[in-house]
Amino acid sequence: MSETTESGDHNPEPTQLIQLLFVSTTVLQQALDLVNNVLTQDNQLTAQSKYLPGSTIGKHLRHARDHFILLLDCVTGAEPYVLSYDIRSRNTPMESNLFEARQALTNAISRLKELEISPPTELDQAMTLNAVTPF
Secondary structure, eight states: OEEEOTTSOEEEOHHHHHHHHHHHHHHHHHHHHHHHHTOOSTHHHHOOOSSSTTOOHHHHHHHHHHHHHHHHHHHTSOSSEEEEGGGOOOSOGGGTOHHHHHHHHHHHHHHHHHHHHSOOSOSSOOEEEEOOOOO
């Protein structure tokens, strides 16, 4: 739902943004809880999946976090808004180190909370999404 202002602009309702940010922080908080309360050794982040060849917990956590960070970078940047999922870095320290994973996830959660406190002026601007990487 969006509301129309007197000038005719359409802006998403603040409650929609709050709901989206709540869900986003909840997803990242689940990842942080895994790092803080379940995983106990760095090598658990790099253990290869038996079911998804080449996949690890660390890669999965980095991948999920990347999507939020790239979107945050886009919406808090200048126009034109271009969101490219192809620029994601791989083999980052958070994929193999619990401390780094904890820091990266905490930082992402903090950035989402900052957006709730100080949202961009216009939330319904056009955005270009680039996502062609096959993996």
